Amino acid sequence: xxxxxxxxxxxxxxxxxSDIDSILSDIRHMRSERYFSRTLGIEAVQRLKxxxxxxxxxxxxxxxxxxxxxxxxxxxxxxxxxxxDEILPASVTPETxxxxxxxxxxxxxxxxxxxxxxxxxxxxSELKRDIMERILPDLPSPIEYxxxxxxxxxxxxxxxxxxxxxxxxxxxxxxxxxxxxxxxxAIIYVVSARAxxxxxEQAFLTSVVVPQxxxxxxxxxxxxxxxxxxxxxxxxxxxxxxxxxxxxxxVYVYMLSALDELCRKKGLRRPEPELESILENNFIEFENxxxxxxxxxxxxxxxxxxxxxxxxxxxxTIARIELIRNALTLGVKKLNAHTAEFQNQDSIxxxxxxxxxxxxxxxxxxxxxxxxxxxxxxxxxxxxxxETAQNAAAMPDIERHFQFYMxxxxxxxxxxxxxxxxxxxxxxxxxxxxxxxxxxTQQTFGSINKQIADCITNVSxxxxxSAMFSIQIADSVLGISEYLGPLYIIGQAVMGFARKKAVERxxxxxxxxxxxxxTDITTDVINSIIKxxxxxxxxxxxxxxxxxxxxxEASEDAIRQAQDILTDxxxxxxxxxxxxxxxxxxxxxxxxxxxxxx
Numbered sequence: 205x206x207x208x209x210x211x212x213x214x215x216x217x218x219x220x221x222s223d224i225d226s227i228l229s230d231i232r233h234m235r236s237e238r239y240f241s242r243t244l245g246i247e248a249v250q251r252l253k254x255x256x257x258x259x260x261x262x263x264x265x266x267x268x269x270x271x272x273x274x275x276x277x278x279x280x281x282x283x284x285x286x287x288x289d290e291i292l293p294a295s296v297t298p299e300t301x302x303x304x305x306x307x308x309x310x311x312x313x314x315x316x317x318x319x320x321x322x323x324x325x326x327x328x329s330e331l332k333r334d335i336m337e338r339i340l341p342d343l344p345s346p347i348e349y350x351x352x353x354x355x356x357x358x359x360x361x362x363x364x365x366x367x368x369x370x371x372x373x374x375x376x377x378x379x380x381x382x383x384x385x386x387x388x389x390a391i392i393y394v395v396s397a398r399a400x401x402x403x404x405e406q407a408f409l410t411s412v413v414v415p416q417x418x419x420x421x422x423x424x425x426x427x428x429x430x431x432x433x434x435x436x437x438x439x440x441x442x443x444x445x446x447x448x449x450x451x452x453x454x455v456y457v458y459m460l461s462a463l464d465e466l467c468r469k470k471g472l473r474r475p476e477p478e479l480e481s482i483l484e485n486n487f488i489e490f491e492n493x494x495x496x497x498x499x500x501x502x503x504x505x506x507x508x509x510x511x512x513x514x515x516x517x518x519x520x521t522i523a524r525i526e527l528i529r530n531a532l533t534l535g536v537k538k539l540n541a542h543t544a545e546f547q548n549q550d551s552i553x554x555x556x557x558x559x560x561x562x563x564x565x566x567x568x569x570x571x572x573x574x575x576x577x578x579x580x581x582x583x584x585x586x587x588x589x590x591e592t593a594q595n596a597a598a599m600p601d602i603e604r605h606f607q608f609y610m611x612x613x614x615x616x617x618x619x620x621x622x623x624x625x626x627x628x629x630x631x632x633x634x635x636x637x638x639x640x641x642x643x644x645t646q647q648t649f650g651s652i653n654k655q656i657a658d659c660i661t662n663v664s665x666x667x668x669x670s671a672m673f674s675i676q677i678a679d680s681v682l683g684i685s686e687y688l689g690p691l692y693i694i695g696q697a698v699m700g701f702a703r704k705k706a707v708e709r710x711x712x713x714x715x716x717x718x719x720x721x722x723t724d725i726t727t728d729v730i731n732s733i734i735k736x737x738x739x740x741x742x743x744x745x746x747x748x749x750x751x752x753x754x755x756x757e758a759s760e761d762a763i764r765q766a767q768d769i770l771t772d773x774x775x776x777x778x779x780x781x782x783x784x785x786x787x788x789x790x791x792x793x794x795x796x797x798x799x800x801x802x
Contacts, residue, residue, distance in 0.1 A: 410452075423456065583726045
């Protein structure tokens, strides 16, 4: 009993909300004072308003459970199985890539929320793909999302967000989906038992979902009924668990059949009678986890994410205050002198950022060369395995598994390289951002002041920036399939060979097309590595550019604020510095008051 004491710890959600509301109320009063806006600037006031809106939304909106995954993974069927009813049509507009939000209402209804803010009421039948496609051209604006209301009692506790497939999601909805993920309270990541935890799925989970620091990420391995035998289910589960453990400690795997569960709950014929018992037990295990670890913990989860965002707001504001306070200590003459140099387009500062970008480019190019070497060695080992399979593997196993094994192995090898180097790139960006802050501090304020440099770094690099950069990197990895054209062509040729009844079904004949085209396959894979790393290089340099601009703007803003204060005869700089120190002290006390919940 003592061992599971942490699982019985709870938070008083009302108390958390009360404490945060009190902090927001005090800050609202603080920012409404003219002295505050004159000292920190209108931009700081606006930023605090945006923080307040986001924090209130996070705490007051219904608990948001986001269901995400690639196309054809059965996300809609899984949602219906959770709810025990066909509330969401299984083929909701994949071509149009809509996001669907399902929440509680005593009167069921559906509406399309348009990008221009207007709403269009929809019949339940109109949510189907073919009908929706006929409606779209007549709408005055594109659809932002579809809102579905249901009187299902489960939705009293949570709202569910059904996202489109990951591939299109990454290409067309970067910012919108980043917003959903950042504001989500919990995640269910749906994969297929037929191709569990592919390279692109692992990349998306590693790069985009895990960094959001969810207390628990549920991986639902759907379509388990297609595995035919309990033995196969156990094998796939073991493999998926192994991959999940390499991604993070808070990733939990459940083997499910949403179709089987929905049929069971609706009293319909189930797809695989021999697997009914294990599928039912697996879904019960999944529902128990959903109930005990998500729904019953929803107040704690929302509290901690609200506390985290409030803490971020406080620390961001403290960093801005310290930046202005340090600028004030220089005095007006020094500020004016340094500002003139700072604005010189040929200054050393401009050369330094270009040098940083060149260094980052060379660094990623070195990583690309290393990855090419690793993949070349891997492809040689894979060829040896294929040659061994010609003589050792059973023909039915080769026919059933080889194509998928080969493609998945190559994708996993590429993903492993990218994940390894992605972490290195992120660390290098973080350290470079700090170095740039020191260089800007030296150029702007005349000497390297660690306090000012830290403030500039804190103001310029946010959690949202990290999330968007992760999405950009993941987008590179998710493009693997696009780059592996010849590989898929050879795979199709192999499968075509298997369908030729006139040809003797021998391992050597079956694998011959692969070995004959192996040089082309290797070249294709190497080219994919080049394209992916070139994209990562672009994103890394672009991130440095963006951080540099933010740091420059933060420094210039601090200088302007300091100059305005120092040239204002109605205010004494010592009095302003005292006010800033007192304000920072108050905000620091708020941070400390929230630490009791951590």
